Amino acid sequence: MRRIAILGGGVGGTMVANRLARELRSDIDRGDVEVVLIGEDANHTYQPGFLYVAFNQAPLERFVRPQTSLLVYGVRFLQMRALRIDADNNSLLFENGDLLTYDYLVIATGSHPTMDTVAGLKEGAYSFYTADQAIRLRDALANIASGRIVIGVDVPHKCPVAVLEFTLMLDEYLRKRGTRDQFEIIYTYPIGRLHSLIPVANWVEPEFERRGIQSEFFFNVDNVDPDKKIIESLEGSSYAYDLLVMVPAHRGAKVIIDSGIGDESGFVPTDRYSLRMKGSHNVFVIGDATDLPISKAGSTAHYEADTIVTNLIDELHGLPADHQYDGKVYCFIEGGLEKATYIAFSYTEPPKPTAPSELLHWFKLMYNEIYWLSVRGLL
Numbered sequence: 001m002r003r004i005a006i007l008g009g010g011v012g013g014t015m016v017a018n019r020l021a022r023e024l025r026s027d028i029d030r031g032d033v034e035v036v037l038i039g040e041d042a043n044h045t046y047q048p049g050f051l052y053v054a055f056n057q058a059p060l061e062r063f064v065r066p067q068t069s070l071l072v073y074g075v076r077f078l079q080m081r082a083l084r085i086d087a088d089n090n091s092l093l094f095e096n097g098d099l100l101t102y103d104y105l106v107i108a109t110g111s112h113p114t115m116d117t118v119a120g121l122k123e124g125a126y127s128f129y130t131a132d133q134a135i136r137l138r139d140a141l142a143n144i145a146s147g148r149i150v151i152g153v154d155v156p157h158k159c160p161v162a163v164l165e166f167t168l169m170l171d172e173y174l175r176k177r178g179t180r181d182q183f184e185i186i187y188t189y190p191i192g193r194l195h196s197l198i199p200v201a202n203w204v205e206p207e208f209e210r211r212g213i214q215s216e217f218f219f220n221v222d223n224v225d226p227d228k229k230i231i232e233s234l235e236g237s238s239y240a241y242d243l244l245v246m247v248p249a250h251r252g253a254k255v256i257i258d259s260g261i262g263d264e265s266g267f268v269p270t271d272r273y274s275l276r277m278k279g280s281h282n283v284f285v286i287g288d289a290t291d292l293p294i295s296k297a298g299s300t301a302h303y304e305a306d307t308i309v310t311n312l313i314d315e316l317h318g319l320p321a322d323h324q325y326d327g328k329v330y331c332f333i334e335g336g337l338e339k340a341t342y343i344a345f346s347y348t349e350p351p352k353p354t355a356p357s358e359l360l361h362w363f364k365l366m367y368n369e370i371y372w373l374s375v376r377g378l379l
């Protein structure tokens with residue numbers, strides 16, 4: 001029997017586990033293969049939902065399901081936290097002291113925002129990158145009547161377009177409340193344009209102008225004074241704020257750092273085409289956990305799952321595992337509360353955002369529901 005262990009029950013891990021179990025059903029039934037998914041949470045959360053929670057467009061519960069309700073026949077689920085990955089000895093060590101050996105490992109441990117990399121951030125800023133932060137921000141937005149809202153961004157972070165979506169949605173949220181003229185919105189960004197992807201920056205620039213959203217480039221957040229409510233950049237500029245919303249820098253999972261297999265931010269060095277951990281033949285990496293220079297997004301994990309699942313199945317069946325990931329990413333971008341656009345790109349193709357439309361907004365809302373099929377490996 002050969003065991004495939006998948007560590008991390010988020011988008012990438014759940015998709016890989018379900019698709020392997022479907023496609024290897026006969027091997028599993030014969031006892032030749034075992035698919036084990038290890039996740040620390042009993043629930044699975046659809047993180048793009050946090051944007052809608054922050055603007056009180058939907059309750060958090062709509063985006064949370066029990067992990068076991070999403071798993072197909074053939075996936076053995078262990079609700080455990082891994083403390084160490086021992087890639088030399090093909091084993092995982094768990095919090096309770098148990099060891100699990102594997103023939104193949106898929107690392108799908110994601111990334112998480114850290115509010116403690118900048119002094120004063122935890123005390124002075126709001127965010128929408130976790131469920132708790134989105135709820136806290138929702139309540140703060142509901143209770144603020146006027147003032148200056150400053151938006152700050154640190155890198156790296158997942159879903160790089162989410163901060164633009166947030167800013168455009170904020171503008172419309174305030175307009176809908178009839179209070180937009182009581183607010184200044186100031187969007188800051190670490191480099192010399194509105195977004196790291198040039199076509200996206202070009203697309204959003206006129207949107208910001210039309211809506212009177214101010215922006216400051218080359219603003220790398222240095223510190224926040226939560227008492228005086230001032231944010232300062234490394235470049236020397238500062239803003240007083242009434243509400244500070246921050247997309248903080250992300251890090252890879254603790255288990256990656258503790259196992260000594262990540263870079264200084266906790267991301268796993270990964271071959272950009274085969275998605276194998278560099279220097280390893282039997283460890284694959286998916287989604288936010290990789291160190292690849294592409295967007296950390298659920299759709300990235302989705303496309304990467306195609307490559308990993310196909311290669312694993314071929315390898316188990318004695319075929320050459322020669323499928324390659326082409327860097328494909330597809331993201332809807334909310335252009336406010338009622339319109340959206342999308343971008344699709346790869347290692348070789350740049351994104352080409354089009355004008356936002358109501359239809360694409362409805363597609364995005366539909367995808368939020370279809371996601372539950374997609375993560376079961378049905379799409």
Ligand SMILES: Cc1cc2nc3c(=O)[nH]c(=O)nc-3n(C[C@H](O)[C@H](O)[C@H](O)COP(=O)(O)OP(=O)(O)OC[C@H]3O[C@@H](n4cnc5c(N)ncnc54)[C@H](O)[C@@H]3O)c2cc1C
Pocket residue numbers: 007008009010011012013038039040041046047048049050051080081082083108109110111128129130158159162253254255286287288289296297298299300301330331332
């Ligand atoms: C506000 C917001 C909006 C977003 N919008 C979009 C969007 O529109 N489109 C898009 O494509 N993406 C979007 N994303 C990004 C997307 O959610 C992530 O990129 C995606 O979830 C990454 O999938 P993953 O499987 O790599 O990691 P995750 O889904 O984060 O899963 C990682 C899992 O590993 C588990 N884990 C970690 N360490 C351990 C351990 N030691 N033991 C056991 N389990 C462990 C974690 O608990 C977690 O469940 C958005 C994210 C946010 C926050």
